[in-house]
Amino acid sequence: MRGRPNLYTSYEADGAIFPTATQKVTFWLGVAGMVALPFLGLSRVWLILLATTFVAAIGAIGLNLVTGYAGQISLGHAFFLGVGCYTGAALSGDPGGSVIGMGLDMLIWLPAAGLVAALAGVIVAPVALRLKGLYLALVTLGLVFLGEHIFRNWESLTGGGGVGRKPPVLSLLGWRFDQPGAIAGIEVSKEQQIYLLTFILLLILGFAAKNLARSKVGRAFAAIRDRDIAADVMGVNLTWYKVVAFAVSSFYAGVAGSLYFATTGFVEPASFNLLLSILFIAMVVIGGASSIAGSIMGAAFVTLLPQIIDSTSDFLPLIGDGSAGVLSPAQFERILFGLLIVIFLIFEPLGLYGIWIRVRNYWKAWPFSY
Amino acid sequence: MAVVDPLLVVDDVRLAFAGIVALDGVSFTVGNGELFAIIGPNGAGKTSIFNCLNGVYRPQRGSITLAGTELIGMSPHRIAEVGVARTFQNIELFENLTVLENLQLGRHLAVGYGTGAAMVWKGKAQREEVEHRRRVEEIIDFLEIEPFRKQLVGMLPYGVQKRVELGRALAMDPKLLLLDEPAAGMNLEETEDIARFILDIKEELDVAMILVEHDMGLVMDIADRVMVLDFGVKIADGTPDEVQRNPDVIKAYLGETLEAGS
Ligand SMILES: Nc1ncnc2c1ncn2[C@@H]1O[C@H](COP(=O)(O)OP(=O)(O)OP(=O)(O)O)[C@@H](O)[C@H]1O
Ligand SMILES: [Mg+2]
Numbered sequence: 224m225r226g227r228p229n230l231y232t233s234y235e236a237d238g239a240i241f242p243t244a245t246q247k248v249t250f251w252l253g254v255a256g257m258v259a260l261p262f263l264g265l266s267r268v269w270l271i272l273l274a275t276t277f278v279a280a281i282g283a284i285g286l287n288l289v290t291g292y293a294g295q296i297s298l299g300h301a302f303f304l305g306v307g308c309y310t311g312a313a314l315s316g317d318p319g320g321s322v323i324g325m326g327l328d329m330l331i332w333l334p335a336a337g338l339v340a341a342l343a344g345v346i347v348a349p350v351a352l353r354l355k356g357l358y359l360a361l362v363t364l365g366l367v368f369l370g371e372h373i374f375r376n377w378e379s380l381t382g383g384g385g386v387g388r389k390p391p392v393l394s395l396l397g398w399r400f401d402q403p404g405a406i407a408g409i410e411v412s413k414e415q416q417i418y419l420l421t422f423i424l425l426l427i428l429g430f431a432a433k434n435l436a437r438s439k440v441g442r443a444f445a446a447i448r449d450r451d452i453a454a455d456v457m458g459v460n461l462t463w464y465k466v467v468a469f470a471v472s473s474f475y476a477g478v479a480g481s482l483y484f485a486t487t488g489f490v491e492p493a494s495f496n497l498l499l500s501i502l503f504i505a506m507v508v509i510g511g512a513s514s515i516a517g518s519i520m521g522a523a524f525v526t527l528l529p530q531i532i533d534s535t536s537d538f539l540p541l542i543g544d545g546s547a548g549v550l551s552p553a554q555f556e557r558i559l560f561g562l563l564i565v566i567f568l569i570f571e572p573l574g575l576y577g578i579w580i581r582v583r584n585y586w587k588a589w590p591f592s593y
Numbered sequence: 594m595a596v597v598d599p600l601l602v603v604d605d606v607r608l609a610f611a612g613i614v615a616l617d618g619v620s621f622t623v624g625n626g627e628l629f630a631i632i633g634p635n636g637a638g639k640t641s642i643f644n645c646l647n648g649v650y651r652p653q654r655g656s657i658t659l660a661g662t663e664l665i666g667m668s669p670h671r672i673a674e675v676g677v678a679r680t681f682q683n684i685e686l687f688e689n690l691t692v693l694e695n696l697q698l699g700r701h702l703a704v705g706y707g708t709g710a711a712m713v714w715k716g717k718a719q720r721e722e723v724e725h726r727r728r729v730e731e732i733i734d735f736l737e738i739e740p741f742r743k744q745l746v747g748m749l750p751y752g753v754q755k756r757v758e759l760g761r762a763l764a765m766d767p768k769l770l771l772l773d774e775p776a777a778g779m780n781l782e783e784t785e786d787i788a789r790f791i792l793d794i795k796e797e798l799d800v801a802m803i804l805v806e807h808d809m810g811l812v813m814d815i816a817d818r819v820m821v822l823d824f825g826v827k828i829a830d831g832t833p834d835e836v837q838r839n840p841d842v843i844k845a846y847l848g849e850t851l852e853a854g855s
Contacts, residue, residue, distance in 0.1 A: 234726040431712040438711035438718055439697075439704045446687050446698050453685035456647050458673035458702040458765065467708055513689075 240433055257422060261415040270414035271486060272530055277421040278482045280522035283506040284432045284515055285475025290504070291512035292436060293468035294448025295351050299363030300476055300503045302370035303340045305495030307477025308484045309380050311336035315391035322388045323380055329395040333481060336391075340477025344469035351465045367497050374492035381492045390484040393417065401485075417486055424482065425519070428475060433515045435471065444468055445513070498557070505560045508567050511574025520575040529556045599624045600801050601646075601769055606655035608641055608825075615641040616652065617825040623769070623801050628791070630804045630812045633822035634845065639805040640682055642822075643771045646803075647679055648672045659769060674702055676768030680758045680775060682805075688747030692738060692757050695746055696729045699764025703728075732760045736790065752783045759790065763798075770794070770802045776811055784808060788815055813837065821845065 241247035261270055286300045314332035316324025327335075350362050374381045382388035393400035393416075400416040411419075435441055443464045446454035455461055484490050502525055510521020533552050550558070571577055599622035608616040615638045623629045631639050644650040646657060648669040657664045664672050678699075686695055704725055710718045733739055736756045741749055746757055755775060762770055772791070776784040788811055794800060806812050812819060813833040820830040821842050829839040836842055 234723045234730075238722055238726070434714035434718070435708070435712050438714070438722070439701060439706065440708050440711045442690065442694055442698045443701060445690055445694070446701075449687040449689055450685050452649060452669070453681070453687070454698075455669040456649065456673060456679060457698055457761065458670045459698075460670045471708070 238437065240430075240437070254426065258419065261418045262409075267412070267414045270412075270418045272527065274414075274418045274421040274486045275483065276523050276526040277418075277425040278479050278486055279503075279506065279526045280425050280519040281428050281482070282476050282479030283503055283510065283518040283522040284429060285472040285479065286503045287507045287510075287512065287515070287518045288432060288435070288444070288475070289468045289472035291507055291514070291518075292441060292448065293444035293465065295465060295468060296356060296360045297363045297469075297472070298360050298497065298500045298504070299347065299366035299370075300472075301495040301497065301499035302363075302366045303343060303473040303476035304480035304483070304499065305370050305374055305492075306343050306473075307336040307340040307480030308490055308495070309374065309480075310339040310477065311391040311481025312388060312484055313380055315394075316389060320389075322378075322382050329391070329393060332391050333478060336481035337474040337477040340480065341470040341474040344471075344473025344476075345466055347473075348466040348469040349462075351469065352462055364497065364500075367495070367500055370495055371493060374495060384492050387489060387491055390488050390490075391481055393420065393485050421482060421486060424478070428478065429515055429519065432471075432475070436513070436515060440464070440467065501564075502560065505564050507574075508564050509574055511576030512572065514574065514576040516579075517574045517576030520579070524575065525560065528559070529553075532556060532559075600627075600660055601803075602656070602658045603642075603646075604656045604658075606642075606645060606652045606657065608638075608645055608650055608652045614825050616645070618655070619822070619825070619827050620655075621820050621827065621830060623803060625801055626795070626799060628795050628802050628804065628815060628817045630806065630816035630819045631822060632806065632809070632812055632819060636824075637822040638825040639822060640773055641825075643679055643773055643803075643805065646672075646769075646771060647677050673765065677771065678762040678765040678767035678769070679771035680755075680762050680773055682773040682777065684751075684754050684758055686746045686754055686758055686761070689745060691743050692733070692741045692746055692749070692760075693729065693743060695757055695761050696732060696764045697725065699761040700725045700729060703766065728766075729764055732763050735763075735793070736760045752779055755779070755787070756790075759787075763794070767800055770800050772802060772804045772806075774806055775804070776806060776808050784811060787811075791815060 241250055282300070282304060286297065289295050289297055311332045313323040314325045314327045314335055315329070316322060316326070318324050318326045347363070347366060351359055354362060375384050400420050401413050403410070403412050404416065405411065443454065443459045446457065446459055447461060447464055451461060506521035506525045507518060509524055510519065511517025529552070532555060567574055601623040603622070604620050606616050606619045619642065631642065633639055641650060645652050646664065648664065648667050652665060655665070659675055659677065662675055664675065687698065690698065704721050706718045706721050710716070733742060736759065738753060738756055738760065741753055746754055749757070759775060775791070776787045779787065791802065791804070792815060795802065804812065804816060816833055818831060819833050819836045821828050821836060823845045828841045828845060829836050
């Protein structure tokens with residue numbers, strides 16, 4: 224054993240997320256780096272942008288579970304994000320205000336946002352028992368339109384179009400993440416705290432999803448995706464696992480929806496539209512279907528790229544607002560993501576994660592390129 | 594558990610698709626630990642019997658009982674729970690999973706933990722995964738597929754895929770194992786390997802098997818009893834010797850060779 228740290232010595236280690244000590248150490252060093260990052264002079268804007276990325280990653284992991292792992296194509300992710308978003312806001316909000324509010328702690332509203340969305344997922348899941356592929360995609364698309372309609376018209380919940388309501392309050396057992404404070408004597412700003420909070424939540428939910436993926440449940444998902452009749456014959460209860468896939472996926476969406484609101488401070492009932500669903504599909508496809516790490520990479524790519532385009536649009540030809548360009552940055556982003564989805568589906572179905580694995584294996588073998 | 598004999602009773606099963614009668618009043622029994630073979634020309638209804646046995650098709654008439662439990666009307670995953678496992682004529686592996694994961698999926702029903710425990714992992718889920726991994730590794734050893742353990746099954750040669758599928762069915766620890774043309778498309782050596790595996794399974798595990806196979810030599814060598822099916826109708830059933838001497842069987846098979854020859 225000594226001197227050969229890469230040798231697997233037990234089935235336990237063989238099935239581990241980080242089978243070797245080197246991988247484990249590298250990962251946790253990376254985490255330490257991410258925790259230190261907000262204290263290295265990042266601007267407020269960038270801190271919130273990164274926090275938004277973490278939240279998007281939680282949502283993307285959710286979509287990847289149902290679509291990448293279990294193979295159930297869902298265009299309804301925006302709907303579940305919306306359900307979570309407004310559940311969180313309503314449970315947290317001011318009891319005396321013009322919109323529904325219960326004044327509850329984050330300890331309650333955050334899990335509840337996930338659970339209510341999960342419940343919505345459970346109600347929708349039976350559709351997936353009857354429909355597959357494109358038909359399922361179409362029905363879940365209907366869900367988005369239904370959701371948009373409800374969110375727009377249920378003004379006592381959402382505040383209505385163009386008006387909106389206040390986001391849920393990031394207050395956990397009296398600790399305010401949304402106000403400057405001090406952790407162990409170190410001054411922390413609101414943005415630094417939100418960054419850390421969302422990062423830790425991503426870490427927890429990411430590990431939970433990874434565990435699910437390597438378990439009996441993850442294998443059942445993959446079996447249903449690859450060959451559902453054979454899965455049934457091997458003893459996989461298709462109904463149950465499709466319900467579980469939609470429930471867990473929607474739970475992640477619900478948590479992400481409420482955190483997104485709390486992080487950015489503003490959403491509109493119309494935000495939960497088809498475009499949002501497609502952005503999440505882009506995260507999964509670009510990052511890598513059935514990969515948790517890929518979901519995170521995809522979320523980072525899709526969330527951060529517009530920012531980079533925005534800040535460089537002055538230098539890019541044909542792109543700019545108003546008379547400055549043929550395409551506005553927003554239009555350009557849509558076209559770009561559409562193109563990227565197609566390109567990745569055709570040329571790199573394993574997504575950014577697949578590219579990363581290839582690069583890593585290349586360097587592992589270097590200089591012996593066999 | 595009480596030993597019910599015979600283990601499987603198929604009684605007067607009729608299965609029809611719009612216009613085609615695939616099975617017409619088929620009856621037979623399979624005893625505990627017995628190796629029962631079904632032969633017959635293409636389209637005779639052999640695979641259809643398997644599909645009825647594990648709930649993929651629902652016969653219009655008749656009864657199928659395993660150790661006294663009626664199977665008709667049960668969903669495939671419930672029938673798997675009762676103890677029926679199978680391999681498929683056209684390989685039906687989960688191609689994006691590794692050999693190991695395919696076999697682990699075979700243990701799906703044996704693994705007890707739920708979704709919540711899976712997400713936490715530490716404790717119950719981890720313990721059970723390790724425990725069931727042992728059983729899976731035994732099967733991997735038995736079928737001599739160690740070198741392919743971590744490879745995606747979609748990439749493997751046909752002969753190896755056939756073995757993996759057998760392994761996945763074995764991982765279910767079934768009472769009744771259905772093998773749909775396990776030696777199809779294999780050369781002599783590979784066929785002998787499969788025959789050896791089937792005989793070892795019969796010897797070492799307490800499992801009844803139904804073998805559907807076109808390779809007459811293989812069937813007559815290893816089966817305890819043989820049933821002959823033609824156009825959905827049973828035309829004979831008995832020991833390999835009896836069946837080979839049966840005039841109806843000779844006619845059905847000669848008929849086929851003549852047609853094939855003309
Ligand atoms: N799902 C189905 N729909 C319509 N007809 C079917 C279906 N499944 C089987 N059949 C028909 O039932 C008959 C029996 O088919 P089956 O697959 O059971 O034959 P088999 O004995 O397994 O043949 P082979 O040796 O070619 O595998 C055939 O005429 C076939 O066309
Ligand atoms: Mg057949």
